[in-house]
Amino acid sequence: MIESPSPLDLAALDIFRTVAAEGSVTRAAERLGRVQSNVTTRVQQLEADLGTPLFLREGRRMALTPEGQVLLGYADQLLALAEEARQAVRPGPPGGRLRLGSMESTAASRLPVPLARLHGQWPGVALELSTAPTRELVERLRAHALDAVLVAWPPGQAPDPVFETRPVFTEELLLVLPAGHPAVAGPEEVQPGALAVFEPGCTYRRIGQDWFAPRPQPMQVLELGSYHAILACVAAGSCAGIVPRSVLAMTPHAALLRHQPIIRIDTLLTWRKGYRSSALDALQQALSAD
Structure with missing residues (x-):
């Protein structure tokens, strides 16, 4: 008779995920409010149940094996679904x-x-x-x-x-230019040759690049990590930017910039x-x- 595999224990998966996040049994035990020996035992039991090592032990550091990386994705989904189920049936x-x-x-x-x-x-x-x-x-x-x-x-x-x-929310996206820049009727009239944007995957970046697409000379892309940096770069005269009006309204230096709307878009x-x-x-x- 073939033994059926042990069911996955959600508590063990939570411990496994915490060890993976912390990279350490000691820090995971502190975060979970458990003793270290309990955390170690639960991880070892999970590895035994699955028949594969989930961590590489490098001194006190715990790094995921390829199998551990696969399990981590499923653990995230299973724990999220369990929390979703609890909230769906919880009164009060x-x-x-x-x-x-x-x-x-x-x-x-x-x-x-x-x-x-x-x-x-x-x-x-x-x-x-x-x-x-x-x-x-x-x-x-x-x-x-x-x-x-x-x-x-x-x-x-x-x-x-x-x-x-x-x-x-509805955002009005603005083309932001240095203060002395004249008004523009289209992308070909923008004087700076660079566009300050966030990393790929940002919708506002895509809108900006699409707006500048008809320009005969393509805009260089300057990737920055914050709107503060984007607005500072524009104020310095070296680039243009695409910024929501709600963000521009928060800066005390809006007078150092020229802006004009290009599109409205829902959040x-x-x-x-x-x-x-x-x-x-x-x-x-x-x-x-x-």
Whole structure:
């Protein structure tokens, strides 16, 4: 008679994932509030159940094996689904973890007020906020590494049918130029030869590059890591930029820049079709309260 494999233990998967994140049994035990021997035993039991080593032991450092890397992706999904199931059947007020991803511009200019409102009304919701370009956020949402994201889909591109979406903000994107630059009727009249943008995967970068596409002399691309850096580069006269009006309104140095609108685009709250939680419902209420 063939023995059936042991079922995967969610608690063991959580311990495994924490050790992988910390790279150390000692730090994982501290984070989990467990003794080190318990963490070591649970990892060893998981390896025995699966019949393969999950970590390479390098002194006190724990590095994932290729099999461990594969399991980590499944562990993230299984633990996320378990949390989703708990929230779906849990009665009572909104609570539990909500992993929200956002474009940096949205997090900086749009989220402080609604997230403060969410925390004040529902302190039991444990919000985890992270920022990244739209493409990365969507990939993390698809992989169950995030529960919901605030993103801008490129004009003319419909959201993937595996997602549900809801418009929550409308952004006016501005072409930002040095203060002394004359008004422009089209991309060929822009004097700087470089465009300051975020990394690939940013929808606003794509919109900017598409706007400059008819220009006879292509724009060089200068990748920067923040809107502060982009606006400083523009103010210095060496480049142009594409910036939401809501972000420009936050800078005390707007007078050092010339700007003009190029497009309006919605920011969409996006989540996996079928995903439901009281925490997500509470977030939607907080975002639509104004």
